[in-house]
Amino acid sequence: MISTRDDMPGARRWVVKIGSALLTADGRGLDRERLKGWAAQVAALRQSGCQVVLVSSGAVAEGLVRLGWTSRPSSLSAVQAAASVGQAGLVEAYSHCFDAHGLRTAQVLLTHDDVADRRRYLNARSTLMTLLGMGVIPIVNENDAIATDEIRVGDNDTMAALTVNLLDADGLIILTDQSGVFDADPRRVPGAQRIEQCDARDPSLLEAAAGTGGALGRGGMRTKVLAARQAADSGAATVIADGLAPDVLARITRGESIGTLLTPGRGERRAARKNWIAGQRRVRGSVRIDAGAARVLRTAGRSLLPIGITHVDGEFRRGDLVACISPEGEEIAQGLANYDAREIRQIVGEPSERIEALLGYGGEPEFIHRNNLVVSRNA
Numbered sequence: 001m002i003s004t005r006d007d008m009p010g011a012r013r014w015v016v017k018i019g020s021a022l023l024t025a026d027g028r029g030l031d032r033e034r035l036k037g038w039a040a041q042v043a044a045l046r047q048s049g050c051q052v053v054l055v056s057s058g059a060v061a062e063g064l065v066r067l068g069w070t071s072r073p074s075s076l077s078a079v080q081a082a083a084s085v086g087q088a089g090l091v092e093a094y095s096h097c098f099d100a101h102g103l104r105t106a107q108v109l110l111t112h113d114d115v116a117d118r119r120r121y122l123n124a125r126s127t128l129m130t131l132l133g134m135g136v137i138p139i140v141n142e143n144d145a146i147a148t149d150e151i152r153v154g155d156n157d158t159m160a161a162l163t164v165n166l167l168d169a170d171g172l173i174i175l176t177d178q179s180g181v182f183d184a185d186p187r188r189v190p191g192a193q194r195i196e197q198c199d200a201r202d203p204s205l206l207e208a209a210a211g212t213g214g215a216l217g218r219g220g221m222r223t224k225v226l227a228a229r230q231a232a233d234s235g236a237a238t239v240i241a242d243g244l245a246p247d248v249l250a251r252i253t254r255g256e257s258i259g260t261l262l263t264p265g266r267g268e269r270r271a272a273r274k275n276w277i278a279g280q281r282r283v284r285g286s287v288r289i290d291a292g293a294a295r296v297l298r299t300a301g302r303s304l305l306p307i308g309i310t311h312v313d314g315e316f317r318r319g320d321l322v323a324c325i326s327p328e329g330e331e332i333a334q335g336l337a338n339y340d341a342r343e344i345r346q347i348v349g350e351p352s353e354r355i356e357a358l359l360g361y362g363g364e365p366e367f368i369h370r371n372n373l374v375v376s377r378n379a
């Protein structure tokens with residue numbers, strides 16, 4: 001866990017968010033030179049063994065230019081149309097920039113439902129993890145084309161924090177047009193001072209970041225601070241920094257004093273997701289497990305593999321909450337199933353290497369991954 005700048009070099013998985021204020025050349029669409037620079041920095045970070053997910057805004061801004069519109073329209077459907085046009089340009093531009101470094105990119109468009117619904121949550125997680133494992137750079141944005149007002153996350157600072165939570169990232173870097181969080185909005189208050197480091201939950205931060213964002217962006221500093229809090233809930237630190245500072249990513253990850261570091265404070269890592277699971281009330285089925293599986297679940301914090309399951313009760317689907325019952329008949333844990341009841345019945349008691357042969361397709365080796373498993377307090 002990152003508590004100070006000295007912990008930075010140890011972080012392995014980063015989410016980097018680039019905001020509209022930086023990406024767009026003052027209403028003239030995407031600034032491709034800047035994009036090239038960030039792609040080179042992300043490529044260097046990958047080279048040093050880190051995994052990087054980019055959360056990038058800019059779709060609306062690029063869409064406006066492509067459609068010849070001079071300002072952001074007021075109707076939601078027109079903004080959505082602009083975002084669809086611009087998103088194509090955005091991924092095209094990134095793909096071109098990363099090509100130069102021999103890196104593949106992938107477009108991942110998420111909505112709020114994708115993280116609120118358990119099945120979609122697991123799917124989004126698996127896809128992103130697979131992409132990272134393949135060395136691809138996922139480029140995430142909100143799916144503006146279909147996100148209605150009720151379901152939209154609304155700003156990419158929050159989307160980046162959700163991505164951190166989804167992937168258990170170690171850190172979030174929010175690149176913007178200011179060199180960090182200041183004790184007052186520097187555009188309005190001359191002489192405002194940069195905050196070097198602070199607990200992400202410090203209430204004074206929100207007071208300092210009260211203003212709204214620029215013309216093209218949505219969030220302002222407030223949503224960045226809230227995003228840092230959300231990242232802190234899953235144990236990650238956030239750095240908010242000037243995206244145009246030379247070598248900004250390398251300097252942050254090396255531990256230099258640049259931008260504002262918002263630390264997660266104390267508390268168990270991944271508490272947020274486990275709380276989220278524990279808060280689910282709809283248990284859809286259960287599996288009986290053998291004594292060995294019960295022991296490692298209780299004491300070693302391990303995943304539940306099909307080989308440790310002896311019996312499946314009920315009908316449930318991938319992503320549903322399932323109870324784990326010990327040989328003595330006690331419920332010892334609950335977690336999110338990676339397989340439907342029908343599928344798991346076919347692989348009960350089998351080693352994970354046999355899953356593909358038995359089901360006709362491969363999948364996760366675990367029935368419930370330890371990150372998605374909450375052991376009962378009295379187990």
Ligand SMILES: Nc1ncnc2c1ncn2[C@@H]1O[C@H](COP(=O)(O)OP(=O)(O)O)[C@@H](O)[C@H]1O
Pocket residue numbers: 018019020021022175176177178180181182183184185186187208209210211212213214215216217218219220221222
């Ligand atoms: N305390 C603060 N420190 C720094 N910037 C602040 C603060 N309060 C408000 N802001 C404003 O937030 C803006 C950045 O937000 P925004 O325009 O949404 O950027 P982005 O497009 O990168 O998300 C800054 O340009 C600044 O005017």
Ligand SMILES: N[C@@H](CCC(=O)OP(=O)(O)O)C(=O)O
Pocket residue numbers: 018019020021056057058059060061083141142144154155156157213216217218219220
């Ligand atoms: N999804 C929108 C970005 C909205 C947004 O959060 O912008 P910003 O606050 O500048 O990061 C787009 O691609 O235009």
